[in-house]
Amino acid sequence: MPKVQNWRGLIEGYRRYLPVTDKTPVITLHEGNTPLIPAPAIAAQIGRQVKVFVKYDGLNPTGSFKDRGMTMAISKAKEAGAEAVICASTGNTSAAAAAYARRGGMRAFVLIPDGYVALGKLAQALLYGAEVLAIHGNFDRALEIVREMSQNYPVTLVNSLNPYRLEGQKTAAFEVVDVLGDAPDWLCIPVGNAGNISAYWMGFCQYHQEGRCTRLPKMMGFQAAGSAPLISGHIISHPETIATAIRIGNPANWQKALAVQESSQGEFNAVTDEEILDAYRLLASGEGIFCEPASAASVAGLLKVKDRVPTGATVVCVLTGNGLKDPDTAIKHSQNQFKQGISPDLEAVAKAMGF
């Protein structure tokens, strides 16, 4: 009999795989359970019976995969008695932290560099009720201060240094396996701070140990060419890319990411902003899927190395954020037709439409 399941968020859904107990208050917005959508237009560019799916994590409650980690981090903070949380972030992390903290009845503080961040980027966090503090100083200094604050005051750090974040994020790998029935051959994923690739690998390995999948995927991580420390092998002091969500020159999970690459016999590769935008447009106009530019790095990367995908392989590309997070890029880079000044009669419109 057809019916939707009563999905109550990833902690309830995957409780036995997560560091929670009956005493943990579950702060949830019913995150997770995001669609794994076939991508035939992308698969057609590869051919050879390769099957491509996208894991559309932009359909999480605040619009990005960060919700997976945040439901864990905030629930555990609540369990420990926290009344406030803090992070340094200008984007998806601050939105997720604010939403979950407020839902849990806690204050949410967000530290940003003064004069550097467009107010629009903070629209979500502000509406969710975060208290945003802009300091004189750069982003690295903001991050140092939130660490110090969490060590000296009753406020819990929910930046990616919080270990519960990756625990929550690993459930995306569980969902991929649950829907496909096994792990994919390749998992293509954008890499910035390298937390998500580490979390996916944790998830696949845990499921493999439990016998819920028979194999492990090759982990294919893609960085933006102007912000690719894992490929160049050194810190990038001034990372630059249109994919702002992965514009990180010194990834916090650098060593973890290298271990994932080795264990999974995977690869890191760089994709240019042009390749990212091409994939971004292909996803929208070929598949009907609107993601953040950073998310499109996974598809851009797959297409870049497509000749090496095994014939008949199953590939999953991770789309980390919703395209609605960055409407400016959509307007600037759509390249599609917008015809103005048409006479309001049938003939003129038909002509403009090519009939």
Add this chain to the structure above:
Amino acid sequence: MPKVQNWRGLIEGYRRYLPVTDKTPVITLHEGNTPLIPAPAIAAQIGRQVKVFVKYDGLNPTGSFKDRGMTMAISKAKEAGAEAVICASTGNTSAAAAAYARRGGMRAFVLIPDGYVALGKLAQALLYGAEVLAIHGNFDRALEIVREMSQNYPVTLVNSLNPYRLEGQKTAAFEVVDVLGDAPDWLCIPVGNAGNISAYWMGFCQYHQEGRCTRLPKMMGFQAAGSAPLISGHIISHPETIATAIRIGNPANWQKALAVQESSQGEFNAVTDEEILDAYRLLASGEGIFCEPASAASVAGLLKVKDRVPTGATVVCVLTGNGLKDPDTAIKHSQNQFKQGISPDLEAVAKAMGF
């Protein structure tokens, strides 16, 4: 054993309740199966053991409930051999039409009034690959022309006059019943064109006839005060409200809506823009849920008539669209704290945080 279900969209999920056959090509982005989230902060304002849930349809693939109708409309257009679809819309409909049409390999035309629509509103449609035509003339004229076009040229109309739209939308009622185990006592919903309230009622009645719920909800429709023809009883020539998605002075489904009101012993009421914004902020900072202003009309309305909710009742408020669709309103109306110019040291930050 915990696992997510393999949800392949609402046509597959509710096939036996929909006008499709094995020959219908299913064009889907795995829409539907959206969260039904408890709203304790709203319930607390009512008290008396009333349980409140929000149906967060802004987590559909293009960010609104329109995807439910569009998967049906586009699949049926494809089945009929259409190679192009057309609609007049400046918002959620155009985004959904473009995404599904392109996924189905069809052209998507969107007609808008010249000089009236901000390009930003069309960002999604353009990126999805719609061909946007701006005519000299107002929105009503654009709607007339798309109707004429669909009668005279090989292009299928996917505005709300398309009967498959409501068929798809009714599945939201199925999902509410499937998760709650029965229909709610009240269903609170924003009303603009009055298509969605009609669709929900269709869904509840169909499920009731099939014995899948034991009761039918009271349908509580809420219009914006500056755009409330169903309450005033006459067409509003110049509707005005911050809730643009329900700024409609002459609803296409006027008679259907009145029939729903009567059959369900429901009510239509108006809520002011101020009440809508209060609910919008409460949803974000109290529940962690970010919706379009129009969506918040359902919660604003519930709170307005809260004294009449039966003690212990179960109430579902429909949130039709994602707040990310309208970042400008979030920035303008957040009322939250943004402190600038703080010295980059622990003491200054701690002081700013109130420690």
